[in-house]
Amino acid sequence: MKTVKQVRIGSSEASYVIPYLMELGIVDRSAKISKDGGHRLVPILPGREDEMTGMGYELAEGPAYTMERRRPQERITEELADLPPEIVSCLPTKWEYVGDVVILKMDEKCLPYKRRIGEAYAGILGAKSVCADAYGITGELRKPSTEVIYGSDTESVRLENGIFYEFDVSRIMFASGNIDERMRMKELDCKGETVVDMFAGIGYFTLPIAKFTGARKVFACEKNPHSYRYLLKNLERNGVSERVIPILGDNRSMLGKRFADRVIMGYVQTTSAFLPKALDIVKRGGTIHYHDTFYINEYKEKVEEIFAKAAIVDYEIERIREVKSFAPSVSHYVADVRIL
Numbered sequence: 001m002k003t004v005k006q007v008r009i010g011s012s013e014a015s016y017v018i019p020y021l022m023e024l025g026i027v028d029r030s031a032k033i034s035k036d037g038g039h040r041l042v043p044i045l046p047g048r049e050d051e052m053t054g055m056g057y058e059l060a061e062g063p064a065y066t067m068e069r070r071r072p073q074e075r076i077t078e079e080l081a082d083l084p085p086e087i088v089s090c091l092p093t094k095w096e097y098v099g100d101v102v103i104l105k106m107d108e109k110c111l112p113y114k115r116r117i118g119e120a121y122a123g124i125l126g127a128k129s130v131c132a133d134a135y136g137i138t139g140e141l142r143k144p145s146t147e148v149i150y151g152s153d154t155e156s157v158r159l160e161n162g163i164f165y166e167f168d169v170s171r172i173m174f175a176s177g178n179i180d181e182r183m184r185m186k187e188l189d190c191k192g193e194t195v196v197d198m199f200a201g202i203g204y205f206t207l208p209i210a211k212f213t214g215a216r217k218v219f220a221c222e223k224n225p226h227s228y229r230y231l232l233k234n235l236e237r238n239g240v241s242e243r244v245i246p247i248l249g250d251n252r253s254m255l256g257k258r259f260a261d262r263v264i265m266g267y268v269q270t271t272s273a274f275l276p277k278a279l280d281i282v283k284r285g286g287t288i289h290y291h292d293t294f295y296i297n298e299y300k301e302k303v304e305e306i307f308a309k310a311a312i313v314d315y316e317i318e319r320i321r322e323v324k325s326f327a328p329s330v331s332h333y334v335a336d337v338r339i340l
């Protein structure tokens with residue numbers, strides 16, 4: 001036991017607030033989280049008290065059990081030591097928490113033992129469900145090919161940068177590598193603007209823009225009904241329903257011309273096929289945030305080529321930034337292009 005500062009988190013919000021505090025590096029991982037009625041008492045590191053009180057949480061000092069010192073990976077390997085050695089040597093070493101659901105990056109070789117593996121990771125990582133990602137994300141609608149290997153409830157909430165994203169982890173992709181771009185969207189100055197998010201998903205960019213940038217209206221278009229259902233939930237949960245007009249359907253069927261101050265094209269690989277529509281709806285003086293994947297040695301020329309081919313108006317490529325690495329020698333980029 002040791003004495004620590006603890007923050008009281010209501011059990012109903014614990015599944016997404018605790019992972020968020022862990023991500024911020026506020027939680028003292030050498031002490032255990034305990035229960036007190038309808039609350040969890042989460043030990044926090046010295047010097048981080050003001051951040052917690054700033055978020056409106058109560059702090060108290062109290063005793064906490066110290067954590068087992070061994071890393072989770074060591075404990076998992078020990079628990080699964082009876083599996084064949086070639087399986088033990090390729091057990092997942094990478095995982096991601098989405099609220100209280102864990103996604104494991106899993107070698108296909110491990111799939112025959114998925115039940116045992118799922119159970120061991122769930123127990124040691126404290127997850128209600130575990131999904132195995134053995135094949136990556138596929139198809140036009142960007143569906144993850146994950147498989148639920150432990151538990152059944154895969155609906156979860158991720159709290160990131162002050163935004164709640166609720167979704168079904170087994171059926172919807174959440175690109176954690178795009179976090180900087182979601183942060184950048186949150187920090188834009190869109191005061192009074194009309195924004196169109198052509199590939200809204202569950203609200204990846206719509207939510208930060210609607211919640212933080214002063215945008216007047218955001219049109220959020222999404223054609224996958226399952227993602228759209230979560231988009232609606234997330235608008236509600238984040239209190240931005242009044243500012244966002246959700247549209248279920250193909251963005252190429254959107255009506256209206258030159259009404260948008262900003263158009264977000266958060267989609268990769270076939271993005272250029274949608275550029276004529278974006279150019280149709282953006283105002284003169286407006287901005288298109290064009291996402292796509294390119295070989296790292298030719299991204300500038302490719303963006304120039306794509307716009308030169310599609311644009312019937314003058315434009316200026318203001319900046320291009322790398323969002324994340326996509327494949328060997330290929331990265332996902334976003335170009336901010338002003339239409340003149």
Ligand SMILES: C[S@@+](CC[C@H](N)C(=O)[O-])C[C@H]1O[C@@H](n2cnc3c(N)ncnc32)[C@H](O)[C@@H]1O
Binds near residue numbers: 140174201249267
């Ligand atoms: C890749 S996801 C969004 C990723 C997100 N920008 C991020 O940072 O993680 C793209 C979304 O666009 C949707 N989509 C694809 N084609 C579409 C179209 N023609 N019209 C509307 N939505 C579309 C897909 O269903 C998917 O939810």
